[in-house]
Each structure stands twice: as structure tokens, then as C-alpha cells.
Amino acid sequence: MDSIKVRSSQREELIEITSEVSRRLPDNGDGICVLFTQHTTCGLTINENADPEVKHDILLFLKNTIPQYYEGFKHFEHNSDAHIKSSLMGSSITVPFAQGKLLLGRWQGIYLCEFDGARERTVLMTVR
């Protein structure tokens, strides 16, 4: 088991961790890589890493669709929006790898999705 520390600097942010994951893969190994977060207000996803505006648009859409303050929310921390976004993105992803390289598509990157920063997050990583 390996772990990756990720530091966010804003409340909501998509932080690419593809290179941190790649560098922890076994040399020339084949298998699957599982990434998992134990947090309830961030998530993991795979999406485009070519045009940075994609990250912007994903965050804008989520923010507009799921406002932080919504009539009827009861959770005392006032971060129910972050909990909902975390569940939508998911807390784990699985990526196959071959010869020590992630089998991501040409335009794909792995992102930690911060929804309640700024803070430090941990992503657990296991390979089989």
C-alpha cells in the first residue's frame, strides 16, 4: 500500500495526480491500480488533461447545480454540497497498467476533486 499526499489551495479545485500515480507503479509491471480516498468531501475522477478549461467547466457546473447554501440543508458543518459532490465523483478509481505505464487514453488524467479545501488530502494506492 502506498499513499499520495495532495494539498489543495482553494475550496474547490481539480488537482491532477497522474504523474504521482505513474511514478509509484512497479517497473515493467502489468496489473490494476486502485486509488481510494478515505475523505467524505473530496473525490477522484478521470477526465481531460489537455484543455484546462474542462476542469473549470466541471467545477462551475457542479457549483451551480449544487449550491453550498440550499434551503433545507441541515448538516451543521454547512458543507453538504461538498458531501454530495464527493458522492457524485466517487471515492475510488481503478486504472489498468502494462509495462509499468498507466493505460490511460491520450487525453485522460487522474484528478483529486477538492470540494472543501484548502487542506491536505491522502489518496491510498494499491497495485495488483
Ligand code: ZN
Ligand atoms: Zn460535513
